[in-house]
Each structure stands twice: as structure tokens, then as C-alpha cells.
Amino acid sequence: MKFSYKFSNLLGTVYRKGDLLFTPDGNSVISTVGNRISIFDLKKSTTLPVESRFNYNALDLSPNGCALIAINEEGEAHMISLISQTIVHKYRFKRKVRAVKFSPDGKHFAVCKENNVFVFRAPGPFSGEYNAFVMERVFHGAYDETTCLDWSADSRILAVGSKDMATKLYPLDKWANFRICSLGSHTDGIVGCFFEEESYDITTLSRNGQTCIWECTIDPKDLVPIDKVPPPKKKKKSSSDSEEDDIDASKTLERTEEEMTAALGEVNLDDETETKKINKMFYKRISKIYLADEVRKENREAVLTAAAYHKKTKILVTGYSTGAFFIHEMPEVNMIHSLSISDQKITSISLNSTGDWIALGCGGLGQLLVWEWQSETYVMKQQGHANNMSCVSYSMDGQLIATGGEDGKVKLWNVNSGFCFVTFSEHSNAVNAITFSGNKKFVVSASLDGTVRAYDVIRYRNFRTFTSTRPMQFSCVAIDSSGEFVAAGGQDVFEIYLWSVKTGRLLEILAGHEGPVSGLAFSPIITSTMMVSVSWDKTLRIWDAIEKGSAHETIDLPADGICVAFKPDGQDVAIATLDGNISVFNVKTSLQVTTIEGRNDLGSGRSDTDLITAKKTLQAKSFTSLCYSADGECLLGGGQSKNVCIYNVRESLLLKKFEITQNRSLDAVDDFINRRKLTEFGNLALVEERDEREGGNVAVRLPGVRKGDMASRVFKPEVRIFSLQFSPTGQQWAAATTEGLMIYSLHSGLVFDPWDLQIGTTPAAVREAIAEEDFSNALTMSIKLNEANLIQEVIESVPLRDIELIISNLGEQYVQRLLIIIASCLDSSRHLEFYLCWIQHILTLHGPKISGQKNMPALLALEKNLVRKYDQISKICDYNKYTLQYVSTLGEIFSKKLKDESKMELESDEEDDKEDIESDDNVEVS
Template identity: 35%
Template sequence: MKTDFNFSNLLGTVYRKGNLVYTEDGNTLLSPVGNRVTIFDLVNNKSHTLPFAHRTNIARIALHPQGQLLLTVDEQGHAILSHFTRRVVLYHFSLKGAVSAVVFSPSGRFFAVALGRKIEVWKTPSTPGSTEGDEEGGGLGFAPFVRYRTYVGHHDAVQNIEWSSDGRFFLSASKDLTARIWSLDPEEGFTPTVLAGHRTAVHAAWFSYDQETIYTISKDGALFQWRYLPPPDVDPDALTADDERWRIDERHYFFQDHAHLTTAAFHASSKLLVTGFSNGIFMLHELPSFSEIHKLSISLSTIDTVSVNKSGEWLAFGSSAQGQLLVWEWQSESYILKQQGHFDNLNALTYSPSGDRIITCADDGKIKVWDAASGFCVVTFTEHTSGVTACEFARRGNVLFTASLDGSVRAFDLIRYRCFRTFTAPKRLSFSSIAVDPSGEVVAAGSLDDFDVHIWSVQTGQLLDALSGHEGPISSLSFAPNGGTLISGSWDRTVRLWSIFQRTQTSEPLQLQADVLAVVVRPDSKQIAVSTLDGQLTFWSLSSGSQESGLDGRRDASGGRKATDRRLAANVAGTKSFDTIAYSADGTVLLASGNSKYICLYAVETGVLLRKFTVSINLSLDGTQEFLNSQLLTEAGPQALLDQSGEASDLEDRMDTTLPGSKRGDAGTRKAAPEVRVPSVAFSSTGRAFCAASTEGLLIYSLDSAVTFDPFDLDIDVTPASTLKTLQQGKWLQALIMAFRLSAPKLLRHVYITISVTDIDLVVRDVPAVYLERLLRFVAVEADTSPHFQLNLIWIEALLRLHGRVLKERQGEFAEVVRLVQRAVGRLQGEIMRMTEKNERAVEFFLAQPKPGAEVQIKAIGNGHAETNGHANGGAGRHNEDEEMSDGSAEAEWIGLD
């Protein structure tokens, strides 16, 4: 089995903190999720996460106007410049301070950064072969970050930067109650201007579309409109050029009781102002009239950021407290995207039998169903009233079973998306483990409050039995895939095998040396894997009940020290065991994870550690550091344990709303850093991917995530002329790949039609894997728009026949394009059927028509044919003209309808 799994996607988290950014076309949204960036394709309904990661949570992101360069900055000021389309890191750089705003200039040659009270403008690094960026080195190679100018004048932190449309000026809004106008380069007759008058911190400032007006908005909801005007009550004849300056022309106010403004965005071309408040309400106004268009409550907590796409149609909102991400189309008043991740720790996950759905459950009491292909949450169940601890699929049918701390086990129908069964015990128990019989008729659950295993009938919902025998809490349950045995693990250091379908429900105990944490059965029902508290993994024969092998995983499992630990990471006791284990589909490898940042992949036969995956390098999480950083030590102890919120300038930021004595309190206002851990792992049914529930979200590792090397990427001679020349030489495959590289639709269509029909099989067989998805998509579009029915069907048949196995194994990646092909084939079938039906009726109609005045005289001639004199109606006359002999007679090999 292949084991070269790589990070593929991050689900379960859609927004953490920071700003949201649209691409230039407005169809894609970039959202920071912890120390990574997730890309949401709003048109194709897909999402993916960029492979690189920061050392701390991302604070700000900015996208180049041309859409190629992405700049991300974390909380400590470390910046990563990456190629957005290629998903490749280009450069690492440190801005040496916390960043509150990052904005590219309209031309893309500069970007402005707000570092506390000062503003720095940097030259955008140039890319090889481009004329953008540094004037001295543009086009000659890659130039790293070069600081262009520093602007100082504000007395408090700068919160927002906005460029003018020509890129000559920019506005800055600060907490010192002022906004300022700066020029990029020294301008004759211009001096930096201060716009003062607000009573609270200025949140943002913008230019109007014609740049004749400036709008500033403050935290208390005051909107000021500034114009370049002379002083009032002064004789116009006595005015001089120095008397005119920026003055407040109009004042508008948002009246929101017990709420303050938290975010705002202005779309200059459509004159739309979007504002978000701390009570979850957003408002949409038209300027300069300040007429209210919409007012809607979209969240129960603070709206942290808002962004408007280039056309001004879609508004994106982010709320960090609830982990919400919304895209709203204000004209039709409908949601384009409405996603929310778990806002508490994930506890368990499971794959659906088909492998296209992933189910997660968390301490927030929610159960979410994720589409593995698109990365979106399909449905959320909220029936449980407390944390959900375990979930498992029935092998037959789309039925999901969950166990919760609220004392219930529930069954959900994933076709109708409803809860249809609720199982409870005679006394109130907090269930922590669950197992489902392969037939789907029996469900078993265990609890840490009781020593019995409870069994219910799925059909009736009645409690069938409570299996007694363990002398400690039940930690793990699992049914053998053949359905004959129930395996239970307990803290009493035993694993018991129950034959629940026999008359005598005997249990055979297997004795271990430490508390049992997890039990799992191999898919062939011949072996059991057990993880214990001492870090040992033991493998037992299910039929004989004897131990086959074992391995010590303490050294592999341990890693990472917390801020409160007084020992080294290698000596921390809480991370030296595996809380969850999972077999692969073929049973050859075993995944194991626990309270550390590592996921270990073992070979079952030899017990060798094959791979060790690092879940996160995010220092914002507790437990990711291996060594103590002496720079973070103070006289009062580690800096991470100090509550520094009391030094905040705003009252609401200084107030402590957490529960007394609690480490976490409210999920939205936790003071302690969340601890990195991996409570659950699972393999997909195909074996080409596995997912892990971690503190950062649902991580997916896949065999198909690596970018395939394309040798044509390095060829600078790929031009339309060279492509046509290659096509004339009969090099079909090379011409097709060159056309794909150029992304020229007309050229690609010409190559597609020119390729010889007899060579289509050879071209399809040898097409590189990196172009398979693009070729399928192109053929599907051609089948929808092109009149070449047979040619398109030959291409589709060859693609499905020669690459069907790849499409099935990587169905998550090719699901969308396969649906396009299916839709195109269905449309072709429908058109052909309609055409044949129409022709059949037309022929029947013509055959039924009388022929008045038509006389067809047929006489026999010597050669056995029929000779006609005169013409019949319809095509008979034309037939005689086509076959007219040189002597003026006509022969026909048909018999008249009369």
C-alpha cells in the first residue's frame, strides 16, 4: 500500500480571524483559517486550502491586483509571499511587528503595511520575466522585499489603509481619533493632511469614485463626509488658494443601542457602504444620500470583517466567535455561501461507506456532514443538547449513529436528513463510545460513568441488554466486520469479546498491562489492535484470543510541551499514548494519534513506523513547541500564562467574562491557548486518503494531493505558431498539451478537431495525468456546444475506457468534471431521441399524404428496370433528373408509391 500521503485540504473551519479578500473576478473568496488560507470557489462550489502554513495565526492577507501574488502576514509580523495560482511559496520575510493592515496599490507596484503607529510602503517583489515591481531589477529576476518609504505621524495604532484609484495618495485611519492623507511620492503643493473631528477611534477612511469626497467612519457609528471647501461665512472674493482645505461637509450617525461598529467597507463605483456591528447586525447604505437599503441580523456575535467583490454584488462577512462565513447577494437578498465550522473541540469523525462524506462531531453538540470533494458542509444536526463524543456509520444504508454526553444515542437518516431514533438508558449516563452491528440492526454504547455495555434494537428502539463484566469505565467499543463479536475495552485493563447473538452471552477477557484507550478490529475480522495508557500497541488474534505482536509507541507519540509544563517535551507524561487507532481498508497499515501533534502510520505486519505526520506547527496552539523559549519567560512566569487584556484601552476589552476558576470559560472568549491534539483518525474506503480531527479542524491527507510535474511548464517556445507547426507534423499529443499550456480556446478547438480519429485512443492513453481533468472538462463543454456529435462521443468513450480506473479511485477530485460529462452525454442522448422521433413522425406524415394529379407511368424495359414518363410529386422528379441518361431517357431503380 502507498504511504506517501500529503496534506490535501482543511475542513471543519471556515474562518478564524483576519480579513476576507475577493479575487479580481469576484468569483473566489480567500479566508484565513488559523495559520492557513482557504480558497472558496463561489461559482463552482468548491474549496481548497493552500499547502503552506505560518508559525502563528494569520492576521492579514492581501492579493495582488493581477491575481498572481498572495501576501499573508501572521500575528508576529512574519510574511509569506506565495504564487496564488501555483500554490508555491516564493519568499519569507519578517516585518518585525504586529500588522493591522496590508493593501496593494491599484497598479500592484507597491503595498502599504500598517505597523503600529507608522506606515511602511514596500515595493512589490518582481517575478521572472515580468516588467512589474522594482524599476532597477524588473524583468531580470526575482527581487526580494525593498522598503520604499516610511510614514510617521499618527499617535496610536493605524487600523485601515485605503489607496486612491490612481495610486498617488492613500488614506490611513487610526485609533488616535484622526484620519490622514498621504502622498506616495512628494507632490508639489501637497502636504500631509489631518482629518480630525471624531470622538472615538476612526475605523476606516475611503475616497469616493471621483476622489472629490472622503468618507471617515468611527467606532461609535459616526460617518463624516469631507470635501475640499473654503471656510464658511467668508466673502468668496476675498478667498485665496490657501484658504481651501478638507472640511466636514455632512455628518451621519448609526443608531445602534448597546453596540458599536466593528467593521465597514465601501464600494466606490456603486457608492455602497456596508457596516457591521458588535450585535451581529449589518447595514447597507447608499452614499452620499445615506439612504438605508438593508438592515439584517446574520449572527449572534460580533461581525469581525466584511468585504465587497469588484462588481459590488456579493458581500462577505466573517465572525470569529462562531466561526461563521457568509456571502450575501444584497440585490436578490439570498445567500451565496453560508458556512459555519465547529466552534469547539472536535471529538470524533467517520467516513461514509462510499467515501464521499465525512461526519464530524464536537463539544458544541453539533454533528456536521462534509462533502469530501467540495469541502463544504452539507447539513448540520443540532438535536444533541451536549457534547457529541462518538459517531459511526452503519455499513448498509445511509444511517449515522452518534453518542453524546446528554445521555442519548441517536440515529440519523442521511437521505432525508432527520433524526429517526433516540436510544436512552434506564439511568442518566454520559455515553463516550459507540459501535454498530454490520447488519445495522443493533447498536451498542459505553459510558465512563458506568461499567456496563448497553445494547439497543435499531428497529424498535428498545434496550435489549446491558452487558456486565467490566470492572471499570468503558473506553472503546467495536464490532467485528463479520458481525459475530462485540469487542469492548475498559479502564480495568481488559478487553472483552462478547457473542451477543448467541443464547449464552459469554465474554472472554484479554488481560493487558495498562488501561485500555482504544480498540479496533481489522477489516478481515481476524485481528484486534489495542492501544493502552502506557503507549503500547498490541495485536491479538480474534479467533484464538492470543497476542500476536506488539510495539512500543511512547517515543513516537510524545511531542510538544505546553506552557505550564516544567519538563522537556520528551518527558511529558500526557502525550505518550494513542487515544485513537484505525486500520486501513486492506488492513496492512495502522494509523494512531493522541494528545500530541503527531499522527503515526505503522506497518501491521512488521510493526515499523512508516510515516510520522506533524499536524500543526502553529505556535498559537499549546503543545506545538519542542523546546522552551527563554525569550518568552518573565519574572511572573511564562508570557503565555499572563493575562494582558487588563492593559487594553477599551473597557469591553478589559472586562473578564470567563467563568471563575475555569481555564476556558466561554468558547468565544477563552484566555488560554487551545491545546493541540488529534482525538480521531479514519481511513477512506478507497484507501487513498485519511482524515484527522484536530484542534485546527478536519485535516485531509491524500495520495493525490501532490502537484504533478509538467515538463511543458519549462518550455519558453510554446507559442500559437509553434503549436500549429507541431500539429502539421502530426504530433497530436504534443500539440494538444501546448494548446492547453497557452489556454487559447480557439487554438485548442482547432487542435481538437484536427487530431485524426484513428489516433484518438493513442492520444488519450498517453495524456499526462495533470491534463486529464482539463481534457475531460474541455470535451464535456465541446459536447454541449459543438455540432460534432460522433467526434465528441469518440473522445468521451476513449477517456472513460482508458482512464476509468483513475476517475473511480480519485472520484473526489474528478466528481465535478465527471458530472459535466454525464450531463453532456445525457443531453446528446435526448437530442438524438427527439430528432429520431421527429423524423419518424415526418415520414409518417408524408406517407399519409394523398398525391392528386400525380401519374406515374411505369413500363418495363429490356434490362429489367422500370422506365418512367413524367414526374411524381416530391423527390421523384429530382431523382430522374440526377439519373438522366445521355439519350434523354431516365432509368430508376425504384417503384412508384402508386
């Protein structure tokens, strides 16, 4: 088995905090998800393979859409290339950055830090600069922290708003008729400032909803470079003046305002044209509106938190702390639309290039919406779990993932698109366990509210609710391989309950455990009804409740059992215990197969508020989630740390360790506390830090609280791995972590992993065999080299008539590897019928040999890709079918209309003929 798993996507977290951006084409949204960046379009979500040491909070995209600037909470800026999806430059601002903005011409970008504004040259063909962070100008005019900025359409002037209730305008170059000016009239901090499209008119918005519209006295074309202003004329001094004045002539003369005005009156803008008097630049406030009045009727403490303006359509969107947003048409400030989308504040707003779509982000709920305001419909609506994601489960074909959270919700995610397509909210308390049925038709969840619920994946409804005879909290759940029975273990009552899925009746109550039941698992063998359970009473119990009732076999464990996992062949079972070890037992003989000592592999991590060292903390670490790989050879484990470990079960050996995050915005990531926080009075992290106007948020958690509390407190969450699950196809695995649902996929092209290699087996020899039409030998050698591209090249070189003959001569050991390669090729290739012929002949000729458990991952991967292709083609066929029906119906309507028109014309012609005949008869009679 290969271990070249790489991070591929992040699900379950669509938005945390920070800026939202639309791509230049207006079809995709760029969102910050913690210390990573995700891109959402209408079909798929992807997460960039870029990771920061802290959460990102400021973003901006270059006008050509190639370069992205992302700045984290600690002021570290990353210049990211969206073409190669890598970080190409880094820069440290060493302080928090509030906003960053590219100029419209793409030559510069400005950054707001503290009360300063820094202007850098942007790399690329426009500026001719290769280094990303070459500082050009610095402006120090603000008296408080700068909060927002905007460029004029010609990239000459920069408007910067700050908490000092003023908006200041700075020139990028020196202009004769422009001075740095400050626009006031606000009574709270500035949230947004926006230039108009082809003028210097500006709109400013403050936190209390005040909106001021300013009109500029000059147009952009009227700005005069300072080098075009002639120097002032020197006065001729008389002899008496020269005797009285004692002035050093070597000193530079300063221009007075009168002299500058006189010089401006003589500026010749165009050579050999008449002189033209140039006016100076001034601003006049033409209106002042209070936009927050409508919101404050319901909530007097509502404030404006985000704003966006589309310059072409003159549409202003404002978001408030109540979760409502308003759309106004400027400059008349006519309200077009209003909507409340959440109870939490709107933290970011963005408009696409056409102004039709509005992206709204709510950091409190992790909610991301794209709203089309003209049709009043949702283009995209995604929301992760409001609290930690506690459990995860794959469907049998690996296409769907079900997650349960501490917010009591169950969500279903599509692995290929990365979107959540249904949410079940029937539970009233945290969901502790979740699992898919073997036939992928329903999913079962167990909750602390005392119920076990079954959800129909096809009709999206809760069709069964299983309850116990007395109130209790369920901590684990399992479904047998046939999908007929559901079992759940109690956390406060130490019993296991068994129900029938068809009738919903309680069949059996299994008693015997003397502590909370922490793990349950049914045997994956279809013919077997065996079930195992582990508990805090240091025992593993093997049940056959369907046939033998409460009779069971007990195996003593060295420590409290935490979780249990069955091997895919149903022979062994792995148990994680509180002492940090993993024990493997044979369920038939009840003998211990092996023990893995994995506590030191988990790695330590010291929290900011810990009073003991990381080495001492490591003694309390243990695995909380286990999962076998698809072939059963390896074991995946994770727990109270940032590391996921893969072990070889037979050798009890650590094969690879994955570090899921480097985010220092989370707690317990580092092994040592920052020495800057340690003072003579103790650790500064233990001191509460209250923020102004934020509801009294504090940075220290309540005593004894580990999962978060319902009080208005904010603290750094501790990095943890709550649940792990291997995909049945063996191509990826998922981890429910503090960051969200992280997907790691297998990249076979990155690792050279030959099999049964010989001296003469080379790519050149394979291509030579293809040229000689020795396809059987070429296919065998390419499979030995185990390079996917080479195997695909050989497969597509084989004529259709020779496929059956080549497969019949293929050895059994080559069939599994060939199936995996064909499954991956089927996902990306257009030659669908050609590969279906290969699959048909392989299953026809080698079907009985590959039906075992060893080849199950390859068969599941094949099924997954075939189902996906079927869905894609069925959508295309349905679209073509309905389009043809529409065209044919339209043709019938037009033909009927033409017939009616021709019939009416004939009737009118006949009437005209009759009238002519009658008139002729009348003439003859007369």
C-alpha cells in the same frame, strides 16, 4: 502501500480571524483559517499548501490577482504566488501589523505597523521590481496605532486611520499644492477610511459609529508636481542693505508660504499655454452621521467593528459587535438593508468587484457568509464547529465525512467540494463518537446527553433516538456490518447497550466492565456478529451478544484501554493503552500478535503553563485514536501531540510520521519554553493579561480545565488529534485536530515505486511496444514501472476491439493495480465510455478473483469515482432536459400566439371585405 500522503484540504474551519478578500473576478473568497489560507468558490473549497508559524491576520491581493500578501500575528509577512501556490518572499516586521493594502495601479503596497506606515514597491511588471519588499517611504504622523488605510484611485495619496481618532493623508510623491493633513471630528478610534472613485473626497468611520464625509477642494488632475513650480524671484539688494545684512549666501533659502503661493500662481501646466492659478488642497466636512444609533437601541454597548465600501456603486457596509450589519448608499447615507446574522461580532467585511456580494466573517463562531444584498439570498453559508471537533467517520465509498463536535452538532461534509451540506443539532451536549452505516444510508452519533441518535443521510432527519434504562453518558458507539444493530458504551455507568435500528427497541444490556467503556467495534465481516470493547478496567472483552447474550471472553491488558480498531479482514484487533503502547490480538485465538511501543513516536510538547519539562510530560502521552489502513497492513495512530504515526503491523515498525501543524499560536507545539518568558519572578505565561473593553479576557485557563470553559476567557488551545479515520478507498485519511478536519491525500506521481522491475523495463521500451502494437506487453511493463501517466498512455493507446483480449491475458497480480489506475483516470478523464469498457471486461473476466478483502480499496475507489461521474452527468442531463422542455414550451406558446394573431388578421380582413361589399351595394342602389 505508498506513503506519499500530502496535505490536501482543511475542512471544518472556514474562518478564524483576519481579513476576507474577493478575487478580481468576484467569484471566490479568500479566507484565513488559522495559519493557513483557504479559497472558497461556489463549487469547491481549497486550502493553499502554505503554512505559517502563527495565525494570519492581515491579507491583501494584488490587482491582477497573482500575488497575495499574508502577514501573521508576529509580523512575519509572506508574499504568496497564487499561480505556483508557494511562498516566494518573506519579510519580518517584528511587530503586529494591523492592515496591508495594494495600490490600485499595482506598483506599491502599504503596511500599518504601530504608529507608522511603510510603503513598499510591489514586485511585478508594473514596477519592474523583483524583490518583494523594497521600502520606498515611511510616514510617522500618527500619535497612536494605525488601524486602517486606503489608496486614492490614482495611487497618489494614502489615507491612514489610527486610534488617535484622526485620519491622516500622505502623498506618495511630492506635490506643490498638497500638504500632509489630518482629518479629525471623531471621538473614538478610526475603523475605516475610504476614498471616492474619481476624486479625493473621503469617508471616515470610527468605532462608535460616527461617519464623517469630507469634500476636497481640488480634483486629482489639479495636483502639481513640485518640480514644475519655478523658484521664487530674488529681490535686488541695495548697497545699504548689503552693508547691513550679514547673511551667508551659501545657505539654502527656505520658501515662505507667501513665496510658494506667489510661485503657484505662476505655474504653467501646459507648455506654450496661458498661465493658470492653482489652488491649494483643503478638506471640508460636509456631514456627520451616527450610524450606530439603530444598533444601540437594542444594545447600548454595541460598537462598529468592520466596514467596507464599494467605490463604483457607492455602497457602504458596516458590521457591529452584535452580529448585525447595515448597507447604506453614499453620500446621502440612505439605508438600503439591515440584517442580523449572528450573536457574535462581525470581524471582517469584503465586497466583490461588482458590489453584488458581501462576504462577512464572524471569528467567534468561525462563520463565513456570502450575502447577495439585492436578492437578499445566501450565496454561500458555511460554519465549522463552535468548539473542538471530537470525532470523524468516512462513508463506505469515501465521498462523505461525518463529524461530531463538543458543541453538540453533527455535520456532514462532501470530500470533493469541501463544503458542509447539512448540520444536525438535536444533541444537547458534546458528541463523543460517530460512525457511518455500511450502506451509507444513515449515520449514528453518541453524546454525553444520554442519547444515541440515527440520522437519515438522504432525507436529512433524525429518524431514531436510542436511550438507556437510566440516565447515563455515552462515550463510544458502533454499528454492525449489516446495519441492523447499534451498540453504545457508557462513561459513568459501565455497561454496553444494544439496540435494533429498525424497531428502536433495546435488545440487550451487556454488563461486566468495571470501568468506563472507552471503545467499541463490530467485526467488519458481514457474516460475523462479533463485537469487542475496551475499558479503563484494563480488559478487552469479546462479545457475541446477538447469539450468546452476555457471554463474553476477557483478555487482560497491561494498562487502561483507550480505543480499539478492527482489522478490515476481521481477524485481528488493535488496542491503544494508557502506557503509550499499541497491542494487537487475534480475536479467534485470543493470542497477542504483536506490541508496538509508540510513546516516544508521539513526541513531546511543553505547554506555556507547564511546570515540568517536555521529557517528563512525554511519560503521560498515549494514543487516543487508532485506525487500520484500507488493506489492513498498516496502522494509523494519533493522540495528545501534533504527530500522526503510521506503523507496519507485521514488523511493529514506524514507517512515517506526519506533523500536522507548525502553528505556534497553539499551545504545546514546541518542546521548550521561550527563554524570554522566563524571568526571576517565574514564567510570564502564568500571568493573566486582561484586555481593555474586551470583557475581561485572560490568557490563562481555569485550573483543571482542558477542553475550554464557558466563561469569557481566551487562552491558547493545546494541539491535539482527537480522531483519525482512513478512507475505505485507501487514497486519503482524515484527522480531527485542534486546527480542524485535515485531509491528507495520496500523491502517487511524486514517488517512484516500481514493482517486479527488470532491466529491460523502461519507458522507452513501453513506448516502443506501443508503436509495434504489442499492447499486452506494453501494459505489463507499464504496470511494473507503476507510473500512472505511463499506464494511462498505454490504456488510451489500446483499440476498443482489443480490450477484451488484453484483459483475458492479464495476470491476476496486475488486476488490482490496473483497477486503481483506472479509478484515478476515470476521475480526471473525459473518455468515460472507453474506461467503462475496461471496467466491464475486468469485472466480467476477473470478477471472482478480485472479490476478496485485499482488492476492496480498489473497488471502493472505483465505485466512488463512478458515483461522482454519475452525479455530474445527471446534473448536465437534467439541465439539458429542462432547458429543452422550456424551449419547446416557449415555442408552443409563440406558435399559438402567431396562430391567434393570424386568425385575428383574417377575421379583420373578412370584416373589411364585408364592409367594402356593403358600401359598393349602397352605391349601386343610389
